[in-house]
Amino acid sequence: MSQWDDGISKPDDPQWKQAVQLLKDSQRVAVFTGAGISAESGIATFRDEGGFWLRFPPDEFANWKGLMQVALLHPARMAEFLVAILEPVAQAEPNPGHRAIAELERFRQVTVITQNIDRLHQDAGSRMVHEIHGTLFEVVSLVARRHVRSVSRSDLREIVEKLRHLESAKWTSLAVMEAVQPIFGAGQDGFHRPNLVLFGDAMAEPAWSLAQQAVKDCDVLITVGTSGTVYPAALLVDQARAQGIATIVIDPETSGGDVWLRGNAADLLPKLVQELESP
Numbered sequence: 001m002s003q004w005d006d007g008i009s010k011p012d013d014p015q016w017k018q019a020v021q022l023l024k025d026s027q028r029v030a031v032f033t034g035a036g037i038s039a040e041s042g043i044a045t046f047r048d049e050g051g052f053w054l055r056f057p058p059d060e061f062a063n064w065k066g067l068m069q070v071a072l073l074h075p076a077r078m079a080e081f082l083v084a085i086l087e088p089v090a091q092a093e094p095n096p097g098h099r100a101i102a103e104l105e106r107f108r109q110v111t112v113i114t115q116n117i118d119r120l121h122q123d124a125g126s127r128m129v130h131e132i133h134g135t136l137f138e139v140v141s142l143v144a145r146r147h148v149r150s151v152s153r154s155d156l157r158e159i160v161e162k163l164r165h166l167e168s169a170k171w172t173s174l175a176v177m178e179a180v181q182p183i184f185g186a187g188q189d190g191f192h193r194p195n196l197v198l199f200g201d202a203m204a205e206p207a208w209s210l211a212q213q214a215v216k217d218c219d220v221l222i223t224v225g226t227s228g229t230v231y232p233a234a235l236l237v238d239q240a241r242a243q244g245i246a247t248i249v250i251d252p253e254t255s256g257g258d259v260w261l262r263g264n265a266a267d268l269l270p271k272l273v274q275e276l277e278s279p
């Protein structure tokens with residue numbers, strides 16, 4: 001790929017021009033996002049940041065059984081994990097990358113497929129968003145995933161405040177469970193939890209089926225800020241390529257696609273979408 005010395009894609013780069021042309025020739029665009037799109041909103045990706053999965057091993061922290069055991073046996077650890085997950089999301093706002101994707105709807109029919117659980121695409125104004133790994137903003141019953149309640153960003157902030165408050169008090173399972181009760185714990189209808197897809201869970205429906213359909217129907221697939229290592233989500237890219245759909249990758253590190261625009265989503269996406277202003 002042709003780039004300038006800093007390795008960041010620029011508007012007079014041939015790959016950039018190719019990406020613009022692909023978008024100009026398209027009608028329906030699917031945008032598939034991962035943790036990287038939210039990095040500039042202050043939510044670290046699990047792989048880039050000082051080893052999230054090393055601090056919180058997935059066999060304990062990425063499945064419901066493990067989480068319940070940690071909550072009961074190691075409440076301080078559970079609280080530390082919950083603060084690490086909830087606090088950045090509770091404080092986050094959409095960044096120019098999310099806003100550019102919402103802006104793209106002025107020019108094209110856009111479907112956003114996200115692996116993220118942070119609701120930032122909707123907050124930026126995207127109207128069609130499929131959250132294939134679920135969301136932190138809905139609470140469901142533990143097994144059947146029946147809707148229990150919706151949760152707001154300020155609800156999450158309150159939970160974080162309670163957990164932080166506990167840091168200076170005595171850690172007990174009861175106190176931690178009480179703090180997180182709005183999203184995780186026992187209620188009138190049995191056990192409830194956030195509507196997240198953890199390791200071993202089925203993908204969120206109908207989001208996953210709708211996402212596959214959106215890829216089938218699109219002319220261009222833009223993938224943004226995903227390492228493509230989480231399956232079956234990453235199969236969407238294989239599906240697009242197998243169908244001969246043009247793919248554009250926006251990511252500072254992970255290459256791929258027919259066109260790779262190297263750089264941060266918050267820098268590149270607004271410039272790319274701006275190109276559609278001119279005929």
Ligand code: NAD
Nearest residue numbers: 034035036045046047115116117225226227253254264265
């Ligand atoms: P990942 O952590 O495996 O990969 C992140 C990708 O983002 C990398 O390719 C990295 O180069 C790229 N990146 C980093 N900064 C970027 C930026 N500023 N602009 C564009 N790209 C950038 O993420 P994944 O592939 O999404 O898989 C991780 C799983 O964990 C997913 O299920 C994801 O949803 C979840 N997760 C979600 C959030 C969130 O909701 N914001 C945060 C962390 C992890």
